[in-house]
Structure formats: C-alpha cells, structure tokens
Amino acid sequence: MKDAILTLNAGSSSIKFALYELSDPIPEQAELTGQIDGIGARPHIKARDKSGQALDDVDIPLAGDADAQHHAAVEFLVQWLHGHEAGWRIAGVGHRVVHGADRYSRPLLLDDENIAVLQGFIPLAPLHQPHNLDGIAALRACLPEIPQVACFDTAFHTTQPPVATRYALPRRISDLGVKRYGFHGLSYEYIAETLPQYLDNQARGRVIVAHLGNGSSLCAMKDGRSIATTMGFTAIEGLMMGTRTGSIDPGVLLYLMEFQDMDAAALTRLLYKESGLLGVSGISQDMRTLLVSEAPEAREAVDLFCYRIVREIGSLVAALGGLDVLVFTAGIGEHAAPVRQQVCSALSWLGMELDPAANAADARCISLVGSATPVLVLPTNEEWMIARHTAERIARPPVS
Numbered sequence: 001m002k003d004a005i006l007t008l009n010a011g012s013s014s015i016k017f018a019l020y021e022l023s024d025p026i027p028e029q030a031e032l033t034g035q036i037d038g039i040g041a042r043p044h045i046k047a048r049d050k051s052g053q054a055l056d057d058v059d060i061p062l063a064g065d066a067d068a069q070h071h072a073a074v075e076f077l078v079q080w081l082h083g084h085e086a087g088w089r090i091a092g093v094g095h096r097v098v099h100g101a102d103r104y105s106r107p108l109l110l111d112d113e114n115i116a117v118l119q120g121f122i123p124l125a126p127l128h129q130p131h132n133l134d135g136i137a138a139l140r141a142c143l144p145e146i147p148q149v150a151c152f153d154t155a156f157h158t159t160q161p162p163v164a165t166r167y168a169l170p171r172r173i174s175d176l177g178v179k180r181y182g183f184h185g186l187s188y189e190y191i192a193e194t195l196p197q198y199l200d201n202q203a204r205g206r207v208i209v210a211h212l213g214n215g216s217s218l219c220a221m222k223d224g225r226s227i228a229t230t231m232g233f234t235a236i237e238g239l240m241m242g243t244r245t246g247s248i249d250p251g252v253l254l255y256l257m258e259f260q261d262m263d264a265a266a267l268t269r270l271l272y273k274e275s276g277l278l279g280v281s282g283i284s285q286d287m288r289t290l291l292v293s294e295a296p297e298a299r300e301a302v303d304l305f306c307y308r309i310v311r312e313i314g315s316l317v318a319a320l321g322g323l324d325v326l327v328f329t330a331g332i333g334e335h336a337a338p339v340r341q342q343v344c345s346a347l348s349w350l351g352m353e354l355d356p357a358a359n360a361a362d363a364r365c366i367s368l369v370g371s372a373t374p375v376l377v378l379p380t381n382e383e384w385m386i387a388r389h390t391a392e393r394i395a396r397p398p399v400s
C-alpha cells in the first residue's frame, strides 16, 4: 500500500477532492480527482482517475436546502471515498479553510482547540467556513488517527501593506479585527508559482490575477506577492459573483434595514445567496446557462459582471502603478471566452490585444504576439497547493 494525501476544497457551491501520492515532491498530477458540484441546485458527482478514466458521473439525490445539501454531500463523499481508495493508505488530510483571520497565516495541524477557534470565524465567512468545518468534522470522525491540516485562503494576502487592508473606521472598530483580509489565496499562490514558467520577466513585475468562479476576486501582485485584492473582511466585497453582490453602497443596507424591515438574517441571505448573476438575471448563477440564454436579463447580468471586473482592474492597475500581465483563472476565467473577450476589449487602452482563435480555444496565452500587455489563461490548482502544504506540515512537528 502506498501513502497518500487526501485534499478537500469546499467552495460555496461545490466540494472538490483529490488524492495525491505522498512522495517528495508531491506530483502535480493527482491519482484521483473529483467534485460534487451543483450543491443547492442539482448535486452531481464527477470523478476520474489519473489516466482520465471516469470513476463516476451521476446526479446524486441530496435532500434539503443548500446548507443541508452541503452537509449531506460531505457524508456522501466520505462513503464514496471508502469505496475508491483501495491500494492507498491516507497519511494526511488537507482542508481548504477560507478564513484564518489574523490568527493563522500558515498551514495548521488541526486539534480540538484550534478547531474551536476556527468555529469562531464562521460569522466572517458564513457561506464557506461552516462547510469547511463540516468536512473537517466528517473526516476526523472517519479517520481519527490521521493528521488533518487547514490551509487558509487568507494566508497569501498577509503580505498586503497596511494601507491596503485598513478600512476608514475608528480605531476601536479596526482593533476588533475589522480589516480587509482577502481570499482565494491558495489559487493565487499556485498562479504566482506557475507564472514564471510562461513569462519569466513579467511574472516578477506587476500582475493582476482574475480568479473568476462562483466566488470571484482579483489579486494585484508584485514580485509574486499580494499587494492588494478585491475581497475584504468577508468574501462579499469586490466583484459581482454567482450569488453575491460584491461591493455595494452600505447606505443600501441601512435603507433596507430601516425602511424595508430586513434584519441581519435577511440581509445575509440577500448579500450572499440571492444576488449577483442569479439576482440580476433571475435565471441562474451559472455562467454557462447565462451565456447561452436569449433573455435580456441574462445579457444584463453578464454585462454587469464584466463591467465590475473592468472597473476593479482599473483600481488595481492604479495600486500597482501599471500592469505587465493579466491572468484569468477558475471556472469562468478558464472557460468563458466571451467574458474574457468583453473584459479585455474594454481594457484595450492598457495595450491588450486578444487573439480571438486562442481565446476561443482557452489557450494558455490568449493575447497577440505584439500585445503590450500579455493575457494568459492558467488553470488553477488549489488541490495541489493543499496537498503540498499538508505533506510539509505533517512532516514537521507543530509550532504554535
């Protein structure tokens, strides 16, 4: 039997998982990968082995609302893994955990005490942290002797300067930890590490990475380190997303509370689950559905999604003092050519010129050779980052 690292990445609408051979270094290609997506709508499991052969590709009946389905999906996955891990001994489990706040900036070997601290961060990430902790609880229950490691989305952004993380609030509020943290850090870390393979000099320069998935954000990097990002205290701030508003005038919330009788629970639902592409289109949160829809509301939702990206890229270009490379990643960034085309054509003033054929083919470099600013599409690999951090963490004794 060979040793393996199991990774779990619970996003807002999906749970991604992978099994990696535990060797030094951990190979980028996993032995087994898969995901349960469509949680809250039509849950579906898809998994394949190293050779690309499908292990499963079916809808799975999960009852209840999105939260109940998320919980049921973790339980389903634990059972599913039991039936598919033959030949492997799981030596460690790595979990993506969205919020580490100021407390954790490195991968963390989990125990009862620090799990309780992570539970305290649920109000900071209500759409993610509970699912992350569900996964941890389920895996600890079925593999109680196996070390489990939390890898934080917030960690990559701890290099941001104070001016990028402070809100213009009184110090007594900032001192409570109300500041801009930023998320999708495992994805940005992977891109920062991978980019020099494609563009050596520019990769060390001023880079903007657009992580466009169900949750979406941008990260401005200098020399491969985060200097600013669009998400803030929570994963609502910044871009429009699948079901989240992105940045919104806080006056709207005051109005809704005072004059439309909405309480904190109703606002949480509105901001996290009923807005974004879903709210504006009234059709779907799924970019694939909107791109093929004839409905004007679908077009309006996609236009607003692109417009917000363009506006926020402008802001990050200002923070960077210019731009050397733009990278698209995550579900929409990697696959939605019309979105990339719309964003880049609005940014042509930055010297960006797309190659339409390369863009349509989701090629790695989608800009023309003469484009002053190269534009790349790089598939992210949060799972591999989690596996590597986990292997490294369990190989050395814990530090507090």
Ligand SMILES: Nc1ncnc2c1ncn2[C@@H]1O[C@H](COP(=O)(O)OP(=O)(O)O)[C@@H](O)[C@H]1O
Residues within 6 Å of the ligand: 011, 012, 013, 014, 212, 213, 214, 215, 242, 285, 286, 287, 288, 289, 291, 330, 331, 332, 335, 336, 337
């Ligand atoms: N071929 C495609 N064309 C357009 N959008 C796509 C395609 N494949 C996936 N997407 C979009 O990617 C988004 C999900 O991205 P993903 O990074 O998997 O999200 P998350 O990890 O936040 O659950 C969905 O909006 C989905 O419609």
Ligand SMILES: CC(=O)OP(=O)(O)O
Residues within 6 Å of the ligand: 010, 011, 012, 013, 098, 128, 153, 183, 184, 213, 214, 215, 216, 235
């Ligand atoms: C932080 C966040 O928005 O994550 P996801 O994109 O997985 O929903």
Ligand SMILES: [Mg+2]
Residues within 6 Å of the ligand: 011, 213, 214, 330
């Ligand atoms: Mg994701």
